[in-house]
Amino acid sequence: MRRTIAPLARKLGTRMSARRRRATRGHIDVRRTLRASMSTGGVPMRPAYVARQHGRPDLVVLADLSSSVAGFSRFTILLMQALAGQFRRIRVFGFVNIADELTDTIVGAAPGADLTAAFGDLSRMTRWHRNSDYGAALRDVVDRYADAVGHRTTLLILGDARTNGTDPAYDALRSLVERARHVVWLNPEPARTWGTGDSVAHRYAEIVDMHECRTVAQLRRFVDRTMPV
Template sequence: MVPLILDFVACARAAGLRVSTGEVLDCLGQAGRIDPLDESQFFSLLRANMAKSRLEQERFDRIYHLYFHELQREIEDPSVSIAAQTEEIDAQVRAMAPRDPIAGAIADFLGGDPTAYLHLLRQIDGEGDSGRRGPGANLGSLVRRLPVLTALDQARTILADYLAAHRRQIHWEARRQIDRHIRQRLDSARRLLTEPERHAVSAQGIRRKPPENPDRLGERTFSGLSPAEVDQMRQVVARLVRKLKDAVGLRHAARSRGLLDVKKTLRRAARYQGVPLELRHRRRPPRKARLMVLCDLSGSVWSAARFMLNMIYAFQDCFDRVRSFVFVAGLVEVTGLFDHHDIDRAIAKVLTETDLEYGAATDYGLTLRQFRSACMDAVNRKTTVIVIGDGRSNYGNPEEGIVAEIRDRCRRLIWLNPESEAFWYTGDSEMRTYMPLCNEVRPCQNLNQLSDFIRDLVL
């Protein structure tokens, strides 16, 4: 059983699961305690040790099914050996392009070792930043899938040719089995390539609030406001910001209980003839919330953009470590602008002075790639990342791999969508792709929703 599990681990790692040696050892140590012939127990053993979050479980299940079900399928009639012939086909597939890693990987896959193939797939999905720019650059993973698809088709042709050529030498029963065996493997390889990985939804649903007073200001969408109302709205946002500051202050107060501060206590004691009556605690500094806010300023969310900028400004006012970015097609950091100007001027400057092309088509993929290369190392367990946008990426590559990477590194990933929920999954919206990767998704279309968000914001 040990080689089997080790083999499976290699396979899981190739598919991008992080399995540590310690976990493998645990797994092997525990394997003796269960009944390995009971599949449900065996499955639970591997899963409990190797997939340690909801997000990873889906991938684990896929690999498990591939490795233990699709590839280990017994040949029906062991009396007819087809090993020699399948090996020959394997060799031919490998020979169709001797130095090409794709052909090699497919040949390995047909031979029952999916590691190289899974590794290949991961490269296809992961290599978003290939450095290529210009038209078609955002088709990335689609383009890279193509040669693999072609190679799979070629392998199928090789199979058909081989069977036709050896029509006389091989018994029809064996021929049928070879055909089925290889075909099944090619099918699973194809499925892996073309069926996108479905993530288990880990954001706990979408947070909504029942509408309270539909005609009041709070329920009006940002786009349908008169200038007077806009002003009124600004005041409410300002009030919200003060509230947020209070909340931050409260946390300071709650944090003051900690270790005893001997120095201060003794100094106090001098007042009471050396008896330390009054205790002083060491103030634990409140956790410094680090925020990164990415705000979409493209035409589709234009109506909400001003309020979002207001809010970002407020964040930067309240917390020390906020980095703010705006994007359309490409990312621009505006932290400095917000730091040095008052709110109205800052927003005006963002809208006029940054070198953002407001006319360009939104490209979330490009934005995310830029974010990764510029600031990914600043994202850590203390960072909360907030993305404000409608996820409409004009059918470009959504680069959800980068979103997953952000999620892996940050404390919380929150997505605020200023678009009406009814339109989320229509057209070029990538919300369905991004949603399962976020810790929290909220519609943020009107004042009430915005204030709810600020109220619930725990950093």
């Protein structure tokens, strides 16, 4: 897995940096452009821009680590770890039906460290069962980790949005959307299955920007073109 992530992260990191430079360039500064043109006979050879002061965003990852989507979530978290330099700060939360912060274990780990135990220990992410409960996890983040999401935060949610018939807590998701700068959801299930069975993906997709992400190619395209920088 890490052999795939390392070259992918290097390539995507370069592209994200280029996107950030373009995004922060801003509009043309007429005065500076005209002043610079004095040295070229009044012909503006290169426009000067007013820089936008955005800075790097904070990234918060909220990942379903139940067995049905654990592989996808682990791969994506490791990619975000490899791209840590693109963000001001990263915090990682895993859940099955309770949210648990994994930041120190994952983000603070040395490159190449074995994180199997961190991903596999579900004891602090479950109550009395091991079925996903998205509503409970979302409320947990709102109630216990309110400081994690703010106006500089890109919140990245990973999971299939299958609630096992539990309350989906749309209000909690809306609360996070109101707090964050961006909220994006990556769903490893085909878009055609959203809303089938116990899936409420189609309803969550009305609240947040949800993307089908089933392959490395789809994940690469998302980070390269869509992920907020």
